[in-house]
Amino acid sequence: MKKGLLLVFFIAGIILAQKNVEASSFNIQITIPDDYKTMHPGEEMVASIKLVNLGSSGREDVFLDYWITGPEQNVILQRKETVAVETQANFIRFFDIPEGAVLGEYYLHFKVTDFNGKESAAEHSFEVAQTHVDRQVSYWFAGILAFILLIYIIFKSKPMLKKLQMQARVSKIVKKRLK
Numbered sequence: 293m294k295k296g297l298l299l300v301f302f303i304a305g306i307i308l309a310q311k312n313v314e315a316s317s318f319n320i321q322i323t324i325p326d327d328y329k330t331m332h333p334g335e336e337m338v339a340s341i342k343l344v345n346l347g348s349s350g351r352e353d354v355f356l357d358y359w360i361t362g363p364e365q366n367v368i369l370q371r372k373e374t375v376a377v378e379t380q381a382n383f384i385r386f387f388d389i390p391e392g393a394v395l396g397e398y399y400l401h402f403k404v405t406d407f408n409g410k411e412s413a414a415e416h417s418f419e420v421a422q423t424h425v426d427r428q429v430s431y432w433f434a435g436i437l438a439f440i441l442l443i444y445i446i447f448k449s450k451p452m453l454k455k456l457q458m459q460a461r462v463s464k465i466v467k468k469r470l471k
Contacts, residue, residue: 317347318354318377318404320414330419333393336386337418339400343381351378355405360387362420363396393420 321342328337345352354377359370368390375381387400398420403413422430 318412319344322416331389334391345377357403361399
C-alpha cells in the first residue's frame, strides 16, 4: 500500500513539474538596425520586435515587459504593455538613452507572458559610446596641450641650445689654435 501511494505522489510530482517547466508558445525576435547598435548618451534607439504565436490559434493577448540594463547590470529603462497577437505581430519601439548613461555595453530585454503565465524571453545588446562632440573636444584639448608642451620645450631648450652653440664655437677656436 505504501509503495502504491508513493508511486501516485511521484507521478503527480512529475506532472506538476512538467506544467511548471512549460515554455510559452511565443517566439520573440529582436532586431536593432545597424545605425542604432552604437548609441550616444541622450540619443533615441530603435528596435524592431517580432512575436510569433507558435501555439494557440486565434487572437491572444499577451503581456510584454521590456527593459534596458547597463554595464553594471542596473535597469535604466523599464516598460510594460499588452499586445494582441493572432499568428504574429511586428512592431517598432523607441527608447531614449539617458544623457548620463555610462559608456559600455547595454542589453535590451523582452519578456512575453501569455494568459496562462507561460513566458518567453529574448535580449539584444548594443553599445553606448562617447559622443562625436565629446571626441572632438578631446582632440582639440589634446592638440592645444601638445602645442603648449611644444612651446614650453622650445623655451626651456633655448638656453641649452645656446650653451651647445657656445661649446661648438669654443671647440672650433681651440682646434684652430692647436694647429
